[in-house]
Amino acid sequence: MRPLVAVALLALCLMGSAADVKVAVSIPPLADFVREVGGERVEVELLVPPGADPHTYEIRPAQMRFLAEARLLFVVGLGLEWWLEDVVSASGNPELEVVVTSSGVGAIDRDPHIWLDPLNAVLMVASIRDALVRADPAGRLQYESNAARYILRLLELHEEIAGRISRWKHREFVALHGAWVYFARRYGLEQLAVIVTTPGQEPSAREVARIIELMRSRGVRAVFAEVQHPTRIAEAVAREAGASLVLLDPLGGVPGREDYISLMRYNLERMEEALG
Ligand SMILES: [Zn+2]
Secondary structure (H helix, E strand, O other): OOHHHHHHHHHHHHHHHOOOEEEEEOOHHHHHHHHHHHHHHEEEEEOOOOOOOOOOOOOOHHHHHHHHHOOEEEEOOOOOOHHHHHHHHHOOOOOOEEEEOOOOOOOOOOOOOHHHOHHHHHHHHHHHHHHHHHHOHHHHHHHHHHHHHHHHHHHHHHHHHHHHHOOOOOOEEEEEEOOOHHHHHHHOOEEEEEEEOOOOOOOOHHHHHHHHHHHHHHOOOEEEEEOOOOOHHHHHHHHHHOOEEEEEOOOOOEOOEOOHHHHHHHHHHHHHHHHO
């Protein structure tokens, strides 16, 4: 065989091996991390679409079919994707490896919202990189260099957030849904209360009154709510306490906050309008 033909055949083989790692992920930030690390070698299927609530999602039949052929399933863990537990065995796919990206991240009270701290995101990206290398060793150099480059961007994001929050006048907030404990701990904000402690369950009038009283006595400026949950109670609490309703997005995947880094900048700006 002539050398040029051999090189062309080799190139074809390499191209053939590209984009053949089928990967499912639960939430939009994980989809973004996997695309950043996997590049063209991976095909990503997002299970919980933008706008849906990952705490209460129900899987679709077409997604079951994808899982039957997928190699990896990345989840957050810590109970977030409880609706996936029986799905993995039901997929009948012995090749499917479930990767829990929260393992190795120090959890607070088993709260699953770990990705909202960019330094936790760094650890999640590292476990995604390692799982892709295990599943597709031929792509190791690409996965490692992509992950290293993306981790640098996450560290820059962390510096930017820390720098801006260090200049804010106010640090206390009340949350509709307790999604921001990791973010708050990392950047020195203080969550005084959570209005809805169990997703889907309304708080008592007495509990709401207690929170409003607490906010008035401390001069709390912000009630954090999220675009994925009804905001009626949060609006009422903010109005009664003379605070601002801050509409945040822990998941993104929509225009303007498509990727994780623009999502976190969006949230930072919304918070800054009330606390800065
Ligand atoms: Zn949540």
